[in-house]
Amino acid sequence: MIKQLTLGLFLAAALTACNQANTQTQTADSTAATAGAAAPIVNAADAAVMKFETETHDFGKIKKGEKVTYEFKYVNTGKSPLIIKDAYATCGCTTPEFDKEPIAPGKSSIIKVTFDSAGKSGLQDKIVTVIGNTVPAENRVHLTGEVLTDEKPAGTAKKK
Template sequence: MKQIFVLAIVALTFASCQQTTVKIDPPIVDSTTSNGATMAPASPDAPILTFEKTTYDFGKIKQGEKVHYDFIFKNTGKTPLIISNATASCGCTVPEPPKDPIQPGAESVIKVIFDSTGKSGIQDKVITVTSNGNPSINEVHLTGEVLAPAQ
């Protein structure tokens, strides 16, 4: 009886020491936009949003002045480009993207207005552009310095 008991313990010990292979699933990639829509991977024929300049330095301005700038871009892809959203890093910067699709080879602009009221010092305002292009998210920057009024 002792031998059976010892054999059972030995068998359990060997069974518990067996290595098991754990299958790890690939990471889940979140392809959801900020408005909840799911985006498919870009096709080789996807539109490509190519900016003429991705940064505009407005230099030094006085507090309260407004800066207007047009970010010029071109659709260098093979299908129409649709800009679904353009947002700025703060409420003092307002982007205005085109509403109509931009055909392959065509140019358009994203108009941006920065209001420096209440701002001072070095500024870097980021405008995030979401489209059906490849990549689907692009960033452009308005940079410069706002001079505070003399006290």
């Protein structure tokens, strides 16, 4: 009798555990389905792709204190709307501006980059990182050039 009672309790516990596991699985599946509806996952083949006309622009030689601006043109060559989440530069002297609205597949837009040469001298290579729902998620463009100083090199003073 004790064996039958123990066996009965064991079976009841096993059936209860199986039922709870099935309920948890159904809840997890429905939660995943709900989350998927709110934030659809796009596979790499269907993702947005940011293709720049040129990834580097040389602004040449400028005087210290001048500001230069360049517009990096790009096209969304992917299959989904391109959404830029952020764009930032390697230092505060370089400011990127970008569209906040989605860029449809096949459409183009620009990243406007302004470099302020105040306090800078010599060769410059400013990297702007653009983060979006693209493949790859990070894209980079470079603004390069040389900032000249007002000072004359030693030994170039006029002789009287």
